[in-house]
Amino acid sequence: MYSTKKNIRLLLAVMLQHEVPYWVLCPGSRNAPITLTATRVWGDGIANQRGTLSVLDERTAGFVALGLSDGCNAPVAVCCTSGSAVLNLAPAVAEAYYRHVNLVVISADRPKRWIGQMDGQTLPQDDVFGGLVCKSVTLPEEIATEEDEWYCRRLVEEAFMEAVKQGGGPIHINVPLSEPLFEETDEPLPIVTPVKYYNSYGRLRLPAHDTFFRKWTMPQTRRMIVIGQRAYDKMHVEEWNALSRIVEDKSTVVVAEHLANVIQKEDIITRADEILDIWPEDEALMPECVITLGGHVVSKRLKQFLRKASADMQHLHVSLRGDYCDTFRHLTGVVQADNESFVSELSDWYLKRNDGRYEESTFRAEWHRRQQEVKAKASVYDYHTHSDLKVLADVIKMLPEKSRIHLANSSMVRNVQLFDFPNGCLFYCNRGMNGIEGSVSTAVGYAIATPEEKSYLLVGDLSFAYDSNALWNINLPPNLRILVLNNGGGQIFRQLPGLQPTSECRRMVAGEHRLRISNERSMKCRYLSAQERYLKAFYKKELERWADSSQDIPLLEIETKAEQNDQVVRERREWMYTLRDRSEEKR
Numbered sequence: 001m002y003s004t005k006k007n008i009r010l011l012l013a014v015m016l017q018h019e020v021p022y023w024v025l026c027p028g029s030r031n032a033p034i035t036l037t038a039t040r041v042w043g044d045g046i047a048n049q050r051g052t053l054s055v056l057d058e059r060t061a062g063f064v065a066l067g068l069s070d071g072c073n074a075p076v077a078v079c080c081t082s083g084s085a086v087l088n089l090a091p092a093v094a095e096a097y098y099r100h101v102n103l104v105v106i107s108a109d110r111p112k113r114w115i116g117q118m119d120g121q122t123l124p125q126d127d128v129f130g131g132l133v134c135k136s137v138t139l140p141e142e143i144a145t146e147e148d149e150w151y152c153r154r155l156v157e158e159a160f161m162e163a164v165k166q167g168g169g170p171i172h173i174n175v176p177l178s179e180p181l182f183e184e185t186d187e188p189l190p191i192v193t194p195v196k197y198y199n200s201y202g203r204l205r206l207p208a209h210d211t212f213f214r215k216w217t218m219p220q221t222r223r224m225i226v227i228g229q230r231a232y233d234k235m236h237v238e239e240w241n242a243l244s245r246i247v248e249d250k251s252t253v254v255v256a257e258h259l260a261n262v263i264q265k266e267d268i269i270t271r272a273d274e275i276l277d278i279w280p281e282d283e284a285l286m287p288e289c290v291i292t293l294g295g296h297v298v299s300k301r302l303k304q305f306l307r308k309a310s311a312d313m314q315h316l317h318v319s320l321r322g323d324y325c326d327t328f329r330h331l332t333g334v335v336q337a338d339n340e341s342f343v344s345e346l347s348d349w350y351l352k353r354n355d356g357r358y359e360e361s362t363f364r365a366e367w368h369r370r371q372q373e374v375k376a377k378a379s380v381y382d383y384h385t386h387s388d389l390k391v392l393a394d395v396i397k398m399l400p401e402k403s404r405i406h407l408a409n410s411s412m413v414r415n416v417q418l419f420d421f422p423n424g425c426l427f428y429c430n431r432g433m434n435g436i437e438g439s440v441s442t443a444v445g446y447a448i449a450t451p452e453e454k455s456y457l458l459v460g461d462l463s464f465a466y467d468s469n470a471l472w473n474i475n476l477p478p479n480l481r482i483l484v485l486n487n488g489g490g491q492i493f494r495q496l497p498g499l500q501p502t503s504e505c506r507r508m509v510a511g512e513h514r515l516r517i518s519n520e521r522s523m524k525c526r527y528l529s530a531q532e533r534y535l536k537a538f539y540k541k542e543l544e545r546w547a548d549s550s551q552d553i554p555l556l557e558i559e560t561k562a563e564q565n566d567q568v569v570r571e572r573r574e575w576m577y578t579l580r581d582r583s584e585e586k587r
Contacts (some may be wrong), residue, residue: 002040003033006143007152007175009189011106012041014156017194020075023052024065028081030121031108033181035079043188058085059469062092066101075102075163082109083121086128093170097132097565100168105133109176111141125174135162136172149190150329155194158324161334164197165322196333199322212314212333216289216346217353222363223252224287226302228294229259230339232426242344250360251350253287253367257298257417258405258427267368268272273299273417274378275370277573278580280305284366290315290328291346293339296431298413303327318342373579378418381575388485388567389415391558394540395458396421396481396548404455406443408463409434412485416458439463441470447477454479456547461486464517471525481546481557482525484517487562517557525555 002009025035043051047057049072055061058080065078080086086107110122127136137155140148159171177386194240196210215221225243240262246252247267255269256262279285280301283412286309292573297303306328315330317323322336335342392410392415399405402424407413413429428446430438443457457480464484517527530542546556 001186002189003037004183004185005033005177006149007139007141008034008037008177010143010149010152010192011139011156011173011175012037013189013192014153014160014194015077015104016041017192018075018190019048020077020162021072022046022065022068022076024068024076024078025052025054026061026078026080026085027054027056027060027188028085028108029181031079031081031106032111033177034106034108034175036077036182036184038077041434058088059091062089062103062105063095066092066103067094069096069103075104075160077104077106079106080108081121085121086123086125088134090129093129093172094132096170096294097134100166101170102163102168103170104347105129105170105172107172107174109138109174111176111178127172128174129170129172132170133172134166134169135159135286136174138174140178141176141178147329150326153192154324154326154331161197161322161324163416165199165336171450193332195324195326195331197322197339198333198335210333212289212316213349215314217350219359220362222286222288223291223361224289225252225254225291225293226297227254227256227260227262228292228297229257229429229431230261230294231428232261232263239340239343242340242347245347246343246350250517252361253364254313255302258421259296259298259407259413259429259431260294261426263424269367269371270420271371271374271417272302273414274374275367276301276305276574277285278374278576279370284363285370286313287289287363288313290330291327292317292327293343297327298417298431306330314463318331354519374576375420375578377579381572383568385564385568386560387565388487388560389418389565389568389572391485391560392416392458394543395547398543399425399456400454400547401425404428404446404450404453406439406446406455406457406459408439408457408459409436410460410463412458412463413461436463436466440467443480443482444470444473444476448475451477451479454481456481456483458483458485459515460484461488461515461517465515468517476525476553478553480553482553483546484555484557485516486517486557487560487565488513516559517555526552528554528556530556530558548583 023038025038039052045051047052055064061078062081065076069076078089080089089105093105107125108170108221110119110494115122116362126138129136137159139152139155143149143152156173159173163171165170216223223388243254247254253269257270262268275285290306290313292315309328309330313330314332315328316333316335317325317331318335318337318339319325319340320336322334364548383393388411388579396419399422401422403422405421405425405427407416407427407429409430428442430442439459440457443455447455459482461484528542528546530539542556546554
């Protein structure tokens with residue numbers, strides 16, 4: 001019989017997979033559900049180099065666990081009740097930290113709502129050991145959904161991986177528990193697979209017998225590499241040379257948005273978001289193995305699609321810092337390596353196991369067929385209504401090759417994914433936090449640092465207004481171009497599912513306004529305007545003046561109407577959805 005507390009059951013399931021051999025258990029009531037369940041899983045007493053033992057004093061228990069870990073060269077758990085009991089483990093935790101001993105501290109905790117309310121054995125236990133542990137996590141108490149279960153397991157996995165990355169050391173797992181404490185069930189512990197960690201100390205070697213890499217090289221495995229945001233540098237050229245060996249013979253789907261800054265875009269899926277908008281449930285597009293490189297991915301549809309994959313989909317994340325990023329909720333391994341080394345090794349490893357040749361993947365062919373259909377359909381869409389999308393379509397045609405494109409968040413960074421840009425353009429956006437702040441300031445800073453290049457900032461009205469102080473700068477660089485799309489508020493909020501377009505929502509959520517930014521001409525910018533009411537020839541002339549100006553910084557404001565933007569987005573989507581209808585007819 002095991003505890004009915006799901007956070008306890010998930011914790012112990014992960015610890016089993018990480019082969020924790022011993023538990024040192026301290027008496028107490030709040031930790032009793034953990035103690036009893038651990039005893040029934042590991043056994044009562046020590047036998048066959050595994051089991052549980054009881055130690056009354058927490059200070060002693062911590063050092064007993066430390067000695068066990070020293071002796072068996074494996075992580076050993078010590079479990080205590082809440083309150084001051086946790087503090088008594090601090091001496092052993094400090095010793096383990098400075099000697100890199102794998103001590104796993106499990107502390108039961110009272111519900112947060114009772115801390116500081118004169119309830120017994122309560123104190124703030126989150127991160128109670130400070131910098132003396134490799135990682136400290138507090139598990140969720142209520143676990144009601146699959147996402148809750150994933151989050152709980154992820155926290156435990158992160159703690160174990162961080163200890164490995166730091167060459168060993170203590171971790172702290174805090175487990176809040178509410179009464180009733182002693183309900184039990186005969187339901188078995190959940191089956192979990194530990195997330196593996198691979199480091200690049202010395203030359204990176206991919207393990208020949210690893211489950212992920214064996215599956216990656218099997219005939220007709222549905223393989224996908226997703227490249228997130230990256231700043232472009234010379235290393236990317238060498239990385240691309242290695243990556244191109246994988247994709248050149250049509251063996252792997254490579255997905256990369258504009259922010260991935262993959263200059264050579266042949267054989268790359270750049271329209272994943274739009275493909276999955278049209279075919280959101282198509283199993284023919286679902287990969288079996290996914291490798292992620294770089295940082296954030298803009299496409300919410302891609303993330304949601306991969307999160308719906310079956311449990312046997314495997315995901316490997318490559319990061320120079322070895323970050324634990326389970327974006328798709330199927331993480332099976334983390335590789336701490338630079339992208340170039342990993343991709344080069346992966347390519348060599350694949351060829352060695354496939355007689356020096358790649359196979360043509362039907363999975364890849366399916367993705368590329370869909371992209372060709374999407375591009376062909378989108379290329380003949382007529383933006384007959386003045387709107388944000390029409391302006392972007394016109395502006396992109398004016399940009400020279402190898403431009404530096406700076407994007408604001410929200411609608412702008414998403415809308416540009418619908419268009420192809422001139423060759424060699426590089427893209428920048430503050431996607432680390434995806435916030436509204438700083439898009440103008442960041443573009444100013446970049447332009448100052450690269451005076452020989454023209455930088456083009458594409459920004460919405462709210463993002464511009466929020467960060468317009470960036471233009472109060474005596475060093476404002478003349479190589480900067482600013483385009484502000486003024487649609488009278490936050491356009492993206494008008495398209496959120498379930499949010500009704502009431503007057504309250506428009507004012508309080510979307511920040512509706514009737515302001516123009518022409519007063520920015522008082523700064524070092526030369527104000528331009530290309531409005532719908534002007535003749536088309538004048539509109540084009542102003543776009544050309546903005547794109548090619550060599551004088552003061554041109555700040556071009558173009559006003560659009562929110563209702564027309566909504567209409568164009570809706571009409572364009574319906575136009576693209578006919579591809580789905582055509583696919584269903586063929587079936």
